[in-house]
Amino acid sequence: MKSQKFWAWLVFALGAAYFIIPLAATFEFSLRMRRGEYSFDAYASVFSDPQFAASFTYSVIVGLFTIVVGILVVVPAVYFVRLRMPWLRPFMEFVTLLPLVIPALVLVYGYIRLYGSSSLIPFTGSVFGTNILLTCAYVTLAMPYMYRAVDNGMRTIDIGTLTEAAQIMGANQLQIIGKIILPNILVAILSGAFLTFAIVIGEFTIASLLNRPAFGPYLVGIGTNRAYEPAALAIISFIITWGAMGMINVLGRFAPRTSARTD
Amino acid sequence: MPAFLEVQNLVKSFGSNTVVKGVNFAFDKGEFISLLGPSGCGKTTILRMIAGFERPTSGAIRVDGDDITHLKPNQRKLGMVFQAYALFPNMTVGENIAFGLKIAGMPADQRRARVDEMLKLIGLPGFEKRYPYEMSGGQQQRVALARAIAPKPRLLLLDEPLSALDAKIRVSLREEIRAIQRDLGITTVFVTHDQEEAMSISDRIVVMNAGNIEQLGAAHDIYNRPATRFVATFVGQLNTLPAGLLPGATGERAIRPELISLAPRPETDLTLTGTIADLHFLGSVQRLRVDVGGTLLNIDTFNNQTKPLQRGDTVTLHLAQKDLLTLGA
Amino acid sequence: MSASNTKRRIPWDSLAVFPFVLFAVMFLFLPTLSLLSAAFTDRAGNFTFENIAGLFTDQILAAYWISIRVSGASALLGALCGLAITLAIIRGKLPAALRSAVMTFSGVASNFAGVPLAFAFIATLGRLGLATIVIRTLFGFDIYRQGGFNLFSFWGLTLTYLYFQIPLMMLTIAPAIDGLKKEWNEAAQTLGASTWQFWRYIGFPILWPSVLGTLSLLFANAFGAIATAWALTGSNLNIVTVLLYNQIRGDALQNPGLGAALAVGMILITSLANVIYLVVAARAERWMK
Known part of the structure; x- marks a missing residue:
């Protein structure tokens, strides 16, 4: 018993060291811009860079659009498949697994070939079209996470019974989704949304290959040109990710619990 | 003749909460004993101390003259059946029953013979290739019983083994357990909160409340001559x-x-x-x-x-x- | 079944699923199929195996090989370390508060990939990184000159990838470990089994399918990763994603058919990892419903 606890602590301590040392080192490094003393100069330099604000804003906007489109695509599909078309479930599971198996780099290569300026749907022919393509690519990338979050949310509230109860009281399909289902899975959707945001905000591959001025490519540019700012940006990114994940955690406390029937 | 299972001044505290408050009892070889009481009375804690999963705060447990108080659970040579069957889901029925024998180092052919014998005993011959998920609750619990008694343990511990089953199976299985126990003459400790179950199956019953023994005796005595108000009201209608x-x-x-x-x-x-x-x-x-x-x-x-x-x-x-x-x- | 009846009924079901299917077709199926067809088409539009044959050059094979090694090593080590840490936290009787803190951190770390992660490791284990300097001043040991370490190498990249692989393993395996019932361990103990025997015969065989599934996920995760490697090594380390990235940018090979073949090769390898998982898991899961 004693030795088991000792090993548990040892493993935990080693793991903690591996995860904390890089963060500590990065933070320390980010403070060393001014010679001989610690300062937040690197952070000041980052925040005063107009490109930082521009690329970050761009990524936030794309992220928000990604979340909205993702919800519109995933929520109705999950709802109706769960309710009326359970035979489509294997297909959905397969589709949402694909982005985890096919690398994003490969997908974006396909997009460039398929939706080039001379193709049938020339997404990349204009800036606006490219922005749309980037958003759609991110929706695809985040699909596995959004799907799982929404699917879990709908499983816990037993949408079949809820829908029947609402129908008996005379609600129509739109009212059911808007007034019954959505409020009940709001927490699940928001969890998926924050996860999506965490994925999109620093994404590099797709944004860079579509030549969009997003935060990820900006980071790479800074990395090759500057010394201390990258460390400051790494810390900032970590805090942003932590914020998004922290929101999911906080939201989890408001999630509806499974109905009294346990199993 | 000295007692086969003896518990002396057994005390168990979790922090400042004492759940077993100095319990004594002694039973003979081959007896079927029930620990009966409402939830939280300490009966399960006593069983888990006998099994070795909980360390007594003080007191001693002896089986057949050996002090087992400080032995690890895997050195005690006891069999245990749990409320939720607890069959190993990755093993077939045969592998489950043979597990204790394999750990003890019994050769494969002897193991197979013992498994067959056990399956016959519990009325499930030919089931050795099945996986637990392919069986009903009652069947699983019978396999759990066979797994517990296959290595010929000194003591059989039953932790509310019937609670998860349907009413009808509950009655038939408890009769079956009793018959097998009598056949093998294995000393058995049965934990239950169901007074009818305890009375129908036991040689002697330990009625417990709030960490203390209220009365210890045969079912007949406990029902007709309850020693305390608690026993009188807990056992039967009044x-x-x-x-x-x-x-x-x-x-x-x-x-x-x-x-x-x-x-x-x-x-x-x-x-x-x-x-x-x-x-x-x-x-x-x-x-x-x-x-x-x-x-x-x-x-x-x-x-x-x-x-x-x-x-x-x-x-x-x-x-x-x-x-x-x-x-x- | 009258015409007016069908007219009045709006086919909500199909309408609602349509965007999802459209997305799957436009952004998953068609791009993949287009690459597949391009990989077997020459410049004149005829069927050819030439592009696939073109993969078998030393440079490209080496790139695939180092990608497979980095992904395999980071998946295996990530799974091993992740399993050990999760077991320590869930079964090792550590304080319960620790568990929720660690799991939240895992959520963050598993998403803390890409460029910032590379920056963090450069600041830690780069030539001027804090850990490098601390080790040199404390122990007089230069991990670069004397230890032969290089962050821009196979081990450097693997060590960096572990930062998101371990937490991903922890997040996916924790529910499976929670599913191990306490009674299984207790039953094994009363039957005489030691802790080791419990894990060998019961605990690990039950976890095995989940571990395997996560392993293939981790492999694909690392195999498709590029941002970390790109920011960390530039074109120093010739992994296959970097090669393809350069190809797409038009910096290098200038042969679209070959690029498609590279991409198809990548899909093939990640799919293979999944197929291996499915086959082995089907064997290991005979006891499941």
Whole structure:
């Protein structure tokens, strides 16, 4: 018993060291811009860079659009498949697994070939079209996470019974989704949304290959040109990710619990 | 003859909360013992201390003369059956039953013979290739029993093994467990909160409440001569007769519903008059609730075809002085 | 079944699923199929195996090989370390508060990939990184000159990938470990089994399918990763994603058919990892419903 606890602590301590040392080192490094003393100069330099604000804003906007489109695509599909078309479930599971198996780099290569300026749907022919393509690519990338979050949310509230109860009281399909289902899975959707945001905000591959001025490519540019700012940006990114994940955690406390029937 | 299973001054505290408060008992080889009590009375904790999963705060546990108090669970040579079957899901029925034998180093051919023997014993011959998920709850629990007794343990521990099963299977399996236990002569400790289960199956019952033993004895003694108010009320149904209800009684008395009758019997020497407030027909038994001067008494009578009773009927109740219980503290 | 009846009924079901299917077709199926067809088409539009044959050059094979090694090593080590840490936290009787803190951190770390992660490791284990300097001043040991370490190498990249692989393993395996019932361990103990025997015969066989599934996920996760490697090594380390990235940018090979073949090769390898998982898991899961 004693030795088991000792090993548990040892493993935990080693793991903690591996995860904390890089963060500590990065933070320390980010403070060393001014010679001989610690300062937040690197952070000041980052925040005063107009490109930082521009690329970050761009990524936030794309992220928000990604979340909205993702919800519109995933929520109705999950709802109706769960309710009326359970035979489509294997297909959905397969589709949402694909982005985890096919690398994003490969997908974006396909997009460039398929939706080039001379193709049938020339997404990349204009800036606006490219922005749309980037958003759609991110929706695809985040699909596995959004799907799982929404699917879990709908499983816990037993949408079949809820829908029947609402129908008996005379609600129509739109009212059911808007007034019954959505409020009940709001927490699940928001969890998926924050996860999506965490994925999109620093994404590099797709944004860079579509030549969009997003935060990820900006980071790479800074990395090759500057010394201390990258460390400051790494810390900032970590805090942003932590914020998004922290929101999911906080939201989890408001999630509806499974109905009294346990199993 | 020294006792086979002996528990001495057993105490268990979790922090400042003492759940077993100095328990003593001693049982002979081959006895079937039930630990009976409401949830939280300490019965499961005692069983887990015997099994070695909980370390006693103080006290000693001896089996067949050996002090096992400080042995690890895997050195105690006990068999245990759990409430939720706890069959290893990745193993077939045969592999489950053979597991203890394999750990003990028994050669494969002997293991196979023992598994066959066990499957016959529990009435599931030919099931060795099945996986647990392919079986019903009752079947799984029988396999769990076979797994526990296959290595010939010194003691069999049953932790509410019937609670997860349907009522019908519960009754048939408990009879089966008892028959197998008698056959093998294996000393068994059975934990339950169901007094009917405990009474039907045990040689002796330990009735527990709040970490203490309230009474230890055969089912018959515990039902007919409850030592404490707790035992009297926890085991079986009971009517309380306040002082003054019976002519000549000085204090409160109690009586079992089946010992009050509507007709005089040779031994009855007391009568009460009341009106029927409620009646339930339960098939072989009719349960009446009779209002006697403001006190409601439950009365069980056998089904009587000649005289259908109705609410509001006035009835005379016959009871015997010797059946009255005086409840202690 | 009258015409007016069908007219009045709006086919909500199909309408609602349509966007999802459209997305799957436009952004998953068609791009993949287009690459597949391009990989077997020459410049004139005829069927050819030439592009696939073109993969078998030393440079490209080496790139695939180092990608497979980095992904395999980071998946295996990530799974091993992740399993050990999760077991320590869930079964090792550590304080319960620790568990929720660690799991939240895992959520963050598993998403803390890409460029910032590379920056963090450069600041830690780069030539001027804090850990490098601390080790040199404390122990007089230069991990670069004396230890032969290089962050821009196979081990450097693997060590960096572990930062998101371990937490991903922890997040996916924790529910499976929670599913191990306490009674299984207790039953095994009363039957005489030691802790080791419990894990060997019961605990690990039950976890195995989940571990395997996560392993293939981790492999694909690392195999498709590029941002971390790109920011960390530039074109120093010739992994296959970097090669393809350069190809797409038009910096290098200038042969679209070859690029498609590279991409198809990548899909093939990640799919293979999944197929291996499915086959082995089907064997290991005979006892499941």
